[in-house]
Amino acid sequence: MSSYSIKDLEHLSGIKAHTLRIWEQRYNLVQPKRTETNIRYYDDADLKLILNVALLNNNGFKISKIAQMNAQEMRDKVIGLTERTLAYEDQIHALTVSMIEIDEESFDRILSINQRRIGFDETMLQVIYPFLSKIGLLWQVGTITPAQEHFISNLIRQKLIVEIDKYVYQGGGKKFLLFLPEGELHEISLLFAAYLIKREGHKVIYLGQSTPKYDLIEVYQYHQPEFLITVITTSPDEESLQGYLDELAGIFADSELIVSGYQVLRTPVQLPENIRLLEKLEEIKGVMESLAANGAIIS
Structure with missing residues (x-):
């Protein structure tokens, strides 16, 4: 399991660390763990939750309402949004959740939706490359596991090979x-x-x-x-x-x-x-x- 600092959460979700701390205190949204030396950290479940919260919040859901949702309700809302929203940042958030969960079906569904909307080239340039850039820093500092990195890389590689073989x-x-x-x-x-x-x-x-x-x-x-x-x-x-x-x-x-x-x-x-x-x-x-x-x- 990976561990993340609050700065990692900020980098991946776009939500400022200060805002995340307020949400922790006011809505008990996430509870950070602590190392033996009392350093705060977050796990995969926390990152997934924050990414889903960011996606919902970016699409007009108030944080007070989001905090009242159970896990299944939040998941259903997020899936519905990723099928409708055209915002690249929302698609990147959804891909990141797929990476954390090692969920090939979800990853493939998100890419297929984007390919139908904007074509393969723009999916690569506007969604995949920014996504890889976002997780790249976390990979370098070791907060993303090799399994997660290999999972994502191989899925994207497969997509590219399929497109290359068309010509x-x-x-x-x-x-x-x-x-x-x-x-x-x-x-x-x-x-x-x-x-x-x-x-x-x-x-x-x-x-x-x-x-x-x-x-x-x-x-x-x-x-x-x-x-x-x-x-x-x-x-x-x-x-x-x-x-x-x-x-x-x-x-x-x-x-x-x-x-x-x-x-x-x-x-x-x-x-x-x-x-x-x-x-x-x-x-x-x-x-x-x-x-x-x-x-x-x-x-």
């Missing part, structure tokens, strides 16, 4: 070689890039997680892609990053490398001329639009 390469366009550095396992952004590229009719050579350098070079020499794309979230580390980028730029001097990811965005580096940095990998859409404008797709 069959018909010839023409450019070649894109997608890979993650050795030791790098965070694959969702790379899969989303593969989906966007393949949908636009380009050829995707997808190597995925933790690609050994020797294999990367071998595949590159065989296919001679115009573009390579990678995401550097945790590996290589800060000390090795500049050398790694310089090495890539030299080995693949005849191609353009597109890089993104937490590690490369937060670490000061000098980018070689043939490396382009994207603040967000979804900016690959702009690259696709530029290629289309220049007639890269051959009908």
Whole structure:
């Protein structure tokens, strides 16, 4: 079971810590536990309750009324709201509850509702990515369990693969070689890039997680892609990053490398001329639009 500070609850629910404390005192909404050293903390049940309270409160329910609801009544209200509300924050709250409960059916239902309303691209950009960003900090500090993180990542990965498989390469366009550095396992952004590229009719050579350098070079020499794309979230580390980028730029001097990811965005580096940095990998859409404008797709 995970444990959360009141700041974690604030971060995930959007309710200020000061307000949460008032609600605790006035409505006995949650009762924090205490460690042996008397530090307050909250568990999964508390987080789930606060997320449901936030969703109801954001949709016009008064806190005094919410506090009187039993667990089943609150659950029914929340399910009804997530099927009707268009607010992205409400959908993110509902996804977080699904993660806590390891509830695949609920997670799938929420994603399906959003896909029908706003399409797959916008579901990824407006719901999934903000959701992953919200839980990312908690994962880094260890307040989300590996089981919860793996559960969510694998469900999103499955959704992306299903969408990618809808598109069959018909010839023409450019070649894109997608890979993650050795030791790098965070694959969702790379899969989303593969989906966007393949949908636009380009050829995707997808190597995925933790690609050994020797294999990367071998595949590159065989296919001679115009573009390579990678995401550097945790590996290589800060000390090795500049050398790694310089090495890539030299080995693949005849191609353009597109890089993104937490590690490369937060670490000061000098980018070689043939490396382009994207603040967000979804900016690959702009690259696709530029290629289309220049007639890269051959009908």
